[in-house]
Amino acid sequence: MSKPLLQRNTRYLLLWLPVVLLGCTLLFFFLMRMQAHHMQQEQLFLKQENIWNAFKSKSGNIDNHISGEYDIIQSANNGSIEFNEPRDTVIYYPDKQKSLPFKILTSELHWNNKTYQVTTYVSSTEIKHLIIKVFLGEALLFVLLLVAIVILNRRSSRLLWKPFFSTMKKVNEYDITRTQSLTLQSKTGTTEFDELNTVITNLINKVKAAYFNQKQFVENASHEIQTPLSIIRSKLELLINQPHLTEKNASLLGDITDATNRLSQMNKTLLLLSKIENNQFPETEAVNISKMVERILNNLTIYYDNFPQVESEIQENLILNANHSLAEILISNIIKNAIEHNQSNGKIIIHLSPSHLLIKNTGPSLQTNAELLFERFRKDSHQTKTTGLGLALVKQICTLYNYLVTYKYHDGWHQIEIVFQQQTA
Amino acid sequence: MKLLVIEDEPSLLQSIMEYFIQIDFLCEGVTTYSNAIQKIDDYTYDCIILDINLPDGSGFELLKYLREYKKDEGVVIISARNSLDDKITGLNFGADDYVTKPFHLSELNARIKALIRRKYAHGSNILEAGNLQMDLAARTVTCENQILALTKNEFNLLLFLVNNKNRVVSKQAIAEHIYGDETDNMPSFDFVYSHIKNLKRKLKEKGCEDIVQTVYGLGYKLAI
Numbered sequence: 027m028s029k030p031l032l033q034r035n036t037r038y039l040l041l042w043l044p045v046v047l048l049g050c051t052l053l054f055f056f057l058m059r060m061q062a063h064h065m066q067q068e069q070l071f072l073k074q075e076n077i078w079n080a081f082k083s084k085s086g087n088i089d090n091h092i093s094g095e096y097d098i099i100q101s102a103n104n105g106s107i108e109f110n111e112p113r114d115t116v117i118y119y120p121d122k123q124k125s126l127p128f129k130i131l132t133s134e135l136h137w138n139n140k141t142y143q144v145t146t147y148v149s150s151t152e153i154k155h156l157i158i159k160v161f162l163g164e165a166l167l168f169v170l171l172l173v174a175i176v177i178l179n180r181r182s183s184r185l186l187w188k189p190f191f192s193t194m195k196k197v198n199e200y201d202i203t204r205t206q207s208l209t210l211q212s213k214t215g216t217t218e219f220d221e222l223n224t225v226i227t228n229l230i231n232k233v234k235a236a237y238f239n240q241k242q243f244v245e246n247a248s249h250e251i252q253t254p255l256s257i258i259r260s261k262l263e264l265l266i267n268q269p270h271l272t273e274k275n276a277s278l279l280g281d282i283t284d285a286t287n288r289l290s291q292m293n294k295t296l297l298l299l300s301k302i303e304n305n306q307f308p309e310t311e312a313v314n315i316s317k318m319v320e321r322i323l324n325n326l327t328i329y330y331d332n333f334p335q336v337e338s339e340i341q342e343n344l345i346l347n348a349n350h351s352l353a354e355i356l357i358s359n360i361i362k363n364a365i366e367h368n369q370s371n372g373k374i375i376i377h378l379s380p381s382h383l384l385i386k387n388t389g390p391s392l393q394t395n396a397e398l399l400f401e402r403f404r405k406d407s408h409q410t411k412t413t414g415l416g417l418a419l420v421k422q423i424c425t426l427y428n429y430l431v432t433y434k435y436h437d438g439w440h441q442i443e444i445v446f447q448q449q450t451a
Numbered sequence: 452m453k454l455l456v457i458e459d460e461p462s463l464l465q466s467i468m469e470y471f472i473q474i475d476f477l478c479e480g481v482t483t484y485s486n487a488i489q490k491i492d493d494y495t496y497d498c499i500i501l502d503i504n505l506p507d508g509s510g511f512e513l514l515k516y517l518r519e520y521k522k523d524e525g526v527v528i529i530s531a532r533n534s535l536d537d538k539i540t541g542l543n544f545g546a547d548d549y550v551t552k553p554f555h556l557s558e559l560n561a562r563i564k565a566l567i568r569r570k571y572a573h574g575s576n577i578l579e580a581g582n583l584q585m586d587l588a589a590r591t592v593t594c595e596n597q598i599l600a601l602t603k604n605e606f607n608l609l610l611f612l613v614n615n616k617n618r619v620v621s622k623q624a625i626a627e628h629i630y631g632d633e634t635d636n637m638p639s640f641d642f643v644y645s646h647i648k649n650l651k652r653k654l655k656e657k658g659c660e661d662i663v664q665t666v667y668g669l670g671y672k673l674a675i
Contacts, residue, residue, distance in 0.1 A: 249531055252531040252552040252553055253460055253463065253531060253552060255552070255553035256460075256463050256531075256552040256553035256554065257460065257462045257463045257466065258553075259553045259554070259555060259556075260463060260466035260467065260470070260556050261462075261466055262621075263466075263470065263555060263556045263557060263619075263621065263624075264466055264469055264470060264556075266619045266621065266666065266669050266670060267473070267618055267619050271666070271667070273667055276666065276667035276668065276669050277667065277668065279669055280667065280668045280669050283621055283623060283669065287623045290553050291635060294635065295635065325630075325633060328604070328642055328646075329630075329637065329641075329642035330641075330642065331641065331642075331645065351632075355632075355635075358633065362637065
C-alpha cells in the first residue's frame with residue numbers, strides 16, 4: 027500500500043529517530059556517570075592529600091575521625107580492604123533519621139615507621155542528583171529535538187516538493203487532444219526537478235509530435251483518397267451509361283458502386299472526425315434540440331419501410347449551445363443507430379430532458395464488447411454494410427462538448443444516454 | 452454551351468469531359484493554372500468547372516483573375532477540401548457553386564444546368580422534357596397539361612432526373628442530391644426506390660407512363 031512521501035518520511039523519522047536518540051541518551055548517561063566517578067575519585071585523593079599533610083604537620087595531633095570527612099586508623103593491613111579504589115558506603119545521620127550514600131577511598135600511608143589507613147569520604151547525593159537532573163534535562167532536549175526535526179522535515183519537504191506537485195498537477199491537467207502546450211518551470215531550484223521537468227517536456231513534445239503526425243496522417247489520407255474516389259465514381263457513372271449494358275455487368279457495377287459509396291462515406295466520416303479533433307467547428311449557436319430531434323425523426327421515417335414504433339417524451343424548446351451541424355450529426359447518428367440495430371416490429375423510446383437525451387431500442391444483444399462500441403471501426407459482427415464510425419462520431423462530438431455518453435444493454439433494450447453537463451440553458 | 456474544365460487529375464478531367472460531351476456540351480479541358488489563364492484570355496465560355504488545387508497555382512487566384520477582367524463566366528468549384536472556409540472563400544471570390552470530391556457527375560451536371568439557367572435563361576423558368584413541363588418558380592409540374600401533385604422531394608427528384616435526362620443516375624447520386632448529408636452513414640438507399648415508385652405512379656395517373664425507367668439495380672433513367 028502506498029502512502030504519501032511526506033507521511034512515509036515522517037513515519038520513518040518517528041520510528042528510527044527515537045531509537046537513535048534513546049541510544050544517545052543512554053550513552054550520554056553512562057559517559058556522565060563515568061565522568062562523575064572519575065571526578066569523585068579525584069576529589070577523594072585530593073582530600074586525602076590535604077588531610078595527610080595536615081596530619082603530618084600537626085604531628086598527628088588532629089582529630090582522627092570526622093564523620094563524613096575522614097578516618098585515620100593506625101593499623102596493619104588486614105587484607106579485607108582494597109586500597110586506592112573508591113567504594114560505596116552509607117552513613118546514618120541520626121538528626122535526619124536516614125542513611126546517606128557516600129563514596130570512600132582508603133589508602134595505606136606511612137609516617138614515622140607507623141602504618142596508617144586513611145579513609146576519605148565524599149557525599150554521593152549531590153552528584154547523583156546532578157546526574158539525574160542533567161539526564162532529565164538532556165532527555166527533554168532530545169524530545170524537543172525529535173519534535174523539531176520532524177516538524178522541520180515536514181516543512182522543508184513540503185517546500186522542496188512543491189515544484190514536483192505543481193508539475194504533476196500540470197501534467198495531469200494536460201489534454202493532448204486539445205491543442206494546448208505544456209509549460210513546466212525550467213528553474214525550480216532543485217536539479218532533480220529541473221531534470222524531471224525537462225524529461226517530461228521532452229516526452230510530451232515527442233508524444234505531441236506523434237499524435238499530431240497520426241492526426242495529420244488520417245487527415246491527409248482522407249484528403250488524398252478523395253481524388254481517386256472521384257475518379258472511380260466518375261468512371262462508374264460513365265460505365266452505367268454505356269449502351270448494351272447486360273444484367274450481369276449491371277449487377278457487378280452495382281456492387282462496385284455500393285462499395286465505392288461505402289468507402290466514400292467512411293472517408294467523409296474520418297475527415298469529419300479529424301476536423302472535430304482539430305477543433306475546426308468553433309462557431310456555436312443556440313440550437314433548439316427538441317425541434318431538431320423531432321425533425322430528424324420525421325425525416326428518417328421516409329427512409330425506412332419498416333420504421334420501428336416510436337415512443338417519445340420530448341420536453342419542448344430545449345436549447346443547447348453547440349455547433350448546428352455537429353448537433354445534427356450527433357442526434358441523427360444515434361437515432362439512425364437505434365433504427366439500424368433494431369429488430370423487426372421493434373420499438374424506439376426517446377426521452378429528452380434538460381439534463382439528458384435517452385434513446386432506447388429493442389434488438390438482439392451485442393456480440394462484441396460494449397466498451398469498445400464507441401471506438402472507430404467497431405461494429406457488431408452481423409452488420410456489414412455500416413461504416414462502423416457512426417458511434418465514434420457521436421463520442422467525438424460528446425467529448426468536444428463535455429457531454430457524457432454511455433451505453434447499456436438491459437432486458438432486450440439497447441440504451442444510449444447522453445448527459446449534457448451544465449450546457450443546457 | 453461551351454464548357455471549360457480545369458482539373459489537374461487527367462483521368463478525372465477526361466471523365467468529366469466525356470460526360471459533358473455526351474450531353475452535347477462543347478468541352479475543353481486543361482490541367483494547369485497557366486493553360487487555364489491562356490484559355491480564359493483567348494476564348495469565352497458559358498461555364499467553367501474549376502479545381503482549387505492546381506499544380507502551378509490556386510483555383511482561388513484564377514477566380515480573382517477572372518473577376519478582375521470582368522469575365523462573368525459561371526464558375527463551379529470542385530474541391531477535395533470539404534471545409535466551410537473554402538466554400539465561403541470560393542463563393543466570396545465570385546464562384547457560383549461548390550461541389551465536393553468525390554462528387555457524382557450527375558450532380559455536377561445538375562448544378563451546371565441550374566447555373567446556366569440562372570445566368571442565361573433571362574426569366575424563363577419553364578423546363579420542358581418531352582411532354583413534361585416543370586415550372587421552377589412555382590414548383591409545379593404538368594404532364595400533358597395536367598398538374599401533378601408532387602411532394603417537395605418528388606419534385607426535386609424529378610428535376611434531378613430531367614436535368615440528367617436520358618442518362619442513368621445512380622441511387623446514391625439521387626439520395627445525396629435530395630437528402631444531402633442526411634444520407635451519411637446510411638447502409639442502404641432503399642428509400643430512393645419508394646420515392647421512385649410513388650413518382651412513377653403519379654406520372655402514370657396523368658398519362659406520362661414509362662418515362663422513368665429502372666436500370667437493373669443500379670439506378671434510374673428519365674427516357675424522353
